[in-house]
Amino acid sequence: MAVKVQQVDLTRDVDLVFTKGDLLDVIPHDNDSIVISLVTIGRKVHRVLVDQGSSADVIFWLTFNKLQLSPYQLRPYTGCLYGFAGDQVQVRGHIELRTTFTDGTTSRTTSIRYLAVNAPSAYNILLGRPALNRIRVVASTRHMKMKLPSLEGTVITIKSHQKKAKKCYENSLKTKRGVFVVTTQPPREEGITRAEIAREKRPEPVEDVVEREIGGKRFKLGKSLSQESQDQVVEVIARHLNAFAWSASDMLGIDPNFLCHRLIMDPQVRPVRQRR
Known part of the structure; x- marks a missing residue:
C-alpha cells in the first residue's frame, strides 16, 4: 500500500516589516537588484539573484559544475522555460538541494528544487517565486534587503550585496550574458510572443x-x-x-517621465574629467 507523505509547514506567522532603520546602511542606488549569498551542499554561493519575476528557481550549468554536482543526480524535466525574448531555454533537468539562508545570527534551511539551465548568466543562482513564496520571503528593493521568518518565530534579515549587484549588472552588459526573466510560458504581447514579433519583417512597399x-x-x-x-x-x-x-x-513637449535614460552612478565616487 502506497502512503503519501504530506509536508507540513512548521513556520510560525511573523510580521515582516521594513522600517527607516533598514535604510541606514543602504548605498544610494538606481533600481539595483537584490543579490545575496546562500549556502547549499555545505558551500557558500555568491551572486544569487532574488527575482520575483521568475516562475522558476534556477541553478546555472556553470555553477552546477563548480559545485561538483553530477548530471546523474538530475531528474528529467518535461516542461519548457522561456527567456525574456521568448526564446526557449535549455533545461538539463531538476535537482533538490538543501539550501540555507542566514543573517549571521539566525538561519533557516529548506529544500529547493532547482532547474539546471544551460545558459550564460552573470549570476550563479536565480531564486524565483516558487522558493520565495514557500519560505515566505518579503523582499524590498528600496531597502536592499529580504526578510523571512525562521522556524523559531524570529525574523531573518538578509542584506543585498550592492557592490556585487552592480558588478553583475555591468558584467551582463559587457558580455551580453543573461539578466533574463525565466517563465514557464512564452511571454505574450497582444496574443503574440515576443519571439514572433522579433522575427517579423518591417513593412516594405508592395509596389513601385x-x-x-x-x-x-x-x-x-x-x-x-x-x-x-x-x-x-x-x-x-x-x-x-x-x-x-x-x-x-x-519632438518638443514630451514628458521626460514617459521615457528618460538614466545613468547609474555611485554618488560616493569622485568624478574625473577625461582628457581630450
Whole structure:
C-alpha cells in the first residue's frame, strides 16, 4: 500500500516589516537588484539573484559544475522555460538541494528544487517565486534587503550585496550574458510572443513608389495611385506636416517621465574629467 507523505509547514506567522532603520546602511542606488549569498551542499554561493519575476528557481550549468554536482543526480524535466525574448531555454533537468539562508545570527534551511539551465548568466543562482513564496520571503528593493521568518518565530534579515549587484549588472552588459526573466510560458504581447514579433519583417512597399516633395520633405507615394489621388494625399500631408517628426528636436513637449535614460552612478565616487 502506497502512503503519501504530506509536508507540513512548521513556520510560525511573523510580521515582516521594513522600517527607516533598514535604510541606514543602504548605498544610494538606481533600481539595483537584490543579490545575496546562500549556502547549499555545505558551500557558500555568491551572486544569487532574488527575482520575483521568475516562475522558476534556477541553478546555472556553470555553477552546477563548480559545485561538483553530477548530471546523474538530475531528474528529467518535461516542461519548457522561456527567456525574456521568448526564446526557449535549455533545461538539463531538476535537482533538490538543501539550501540555507542566514543573517549571521539566525538561519533557516529548506529544500529547493532547482532547474539546471544551460545558459550564460552573470549570476550563479536565480531564486524565483516558487522558493520565495514557500519560505515566505518579503523582499524590498528600496531597502536592499529580504526578510523571512525562521522556524523559531524570529525574523531573518538578509542584506543585498550592492557592490556585487552592480558588478553583475555591468558584467551582463559587457558580455551580453543573461539578466533574463525565466517563465514557464512564452511571454505574450497582444496574443503574440515576443519571439514572433522579433522575427517579423518591417513593412516594405508592395509596389513601385514615386517620390514627392512636400514642404521641403520627401515622401514616397504608391505609383498605382492616380494623379488625382496623389494630389489629394499630398494636400492632406501638407496640411498636417507638423505631425511628422524628422529629428529629436521636432519632438518638443514630451514628458521626460514617459521615457528618460538614466545613468547609474555611485554618488560616493569622485568624478574625473577625461582628457581630450
